Amino acid sequence: MRIITLEEHLTFPELTSQIPKDLLAKHSFDRSPMMEKIAPKLADITGERLLSMDENGISMQILSVAGPGAELLDPKEGPVFAKRYNDAIAQKISNHPDRFTAFAHLPMRAPEAAADELERTIKTHRFKGALINGLTQDKFLDDSIFDPILKRAEALSVPVYLHPGLPPKAVVDAYFTNLPKHSGILLSIAGWGWHSETAIHVLRLIVSGTFDRFPKLKLIIGHMGEMLPMMMVRCNKQFKPGQVGINQRSVIETLRQQVSITTSGIFTNPPLITAIDTFGIDNIMFSVDYPFSTNQEGKEFLSKIPLPAHEVEKIAHINAEKLLALT
Secondary structure (H helix, E strand, C coil): CCCEEEEEEECCHHHHCCCCHHHHHHCCCCCCHHHHHHHHHHHCCCCHHHHHHHHCCCCEEEEEECCCCHHHCCCCHHHHHHHHHHHHHHHHHCCCCCCEEECECCCCCCHHHHHHHHHHHHHHHCCCCEEEECCECCECCCCHHHHHHHHHHHHHCCCEEEECCCCCHHHHHHHCCCCCCCHHHHHHCCCCHHHHHHHHHHHHHHHCCHHHHCCCCCEEECHHHCCHHHHHHHHHHHCCCCCCCCCCCCHHHHHHHHEEEECCCCCCHHHHHHHHHHHCHHHEECCCCCCCCCHHHHHHHHHCCCCCHHHHHHHHHHHHHHHHCCC
16 A cells, blocks of 8 residues: 655754754754754655665655754845755655655745745645744744745645644743743643644634635644644634634634645544544545654554545545645
8 A cells, every 4th residue: 555644854954053053042942862862863864764664665755844944044044045955855855756755945934935935846846835833933824924825835736734833932931831850841842732832823824814815725734633623613613704703614614625634643543533523534644753753653553543445545645645746
């Protein structure tokens, strides 16, 4: 069975090392022993990564930049840095076009340039969309400043993968301080905060009317829907069109029509069944979250999904092939 994974990360230290250290410190990027240990896996493309894909039957990875990047840089420097990063990705995967493609890395503080870079990577490198990490200077994507990016993605018929990012300092100070050891950091990211923030981000795009302004825009979110499957009906009841926001459609309608989810990093059946029951089987795609999760645990989960074979195939590759126009 063909297997495609969509939330698979890389970081090239030769590029991130060029970001000023004061910017990295300001944004509190984690330099924990865990991150130091995983850094070689993030930098590798055709060594251990490809071997692990072969061992676990992963046909293709859609790669994306993890950690600090062009979104930290000013509107002049960001576009240059993003172009270098995207070109580096394209060069490193060029000998394996059947195994790798990528989501574009964008200079989010320069939205017009980011839209142009998205289009360049689609036409020049055949990338399959863009991945955006959370907020940009504490702004959500419903801010009209980002309209050029969303408009261009819609025009190009490519999705935007909305990935969690580090929370703003005010949020960290209010919610995640005064806790023992590393628990505050973990609570703010993979332990909870990342997922609730991404869910809020998607709901903002609905109630602000952003999805209605870009009705053909396709969004992808990971981690089995970032809590939204469980909360979908409740949110649908609370955010009725025209009453609390300016959205023209219900939460359920909008999510099912414009948002797809991946399984990245979550490998148990209860959340998967909930996601299928709410988003629908055609909106769910398999992902691993490599190297933060292993291909082995992802493949084991996929092989034990209690669904008919034709539905497992939808999750494993068919839905991704349709959304990303993969041949």
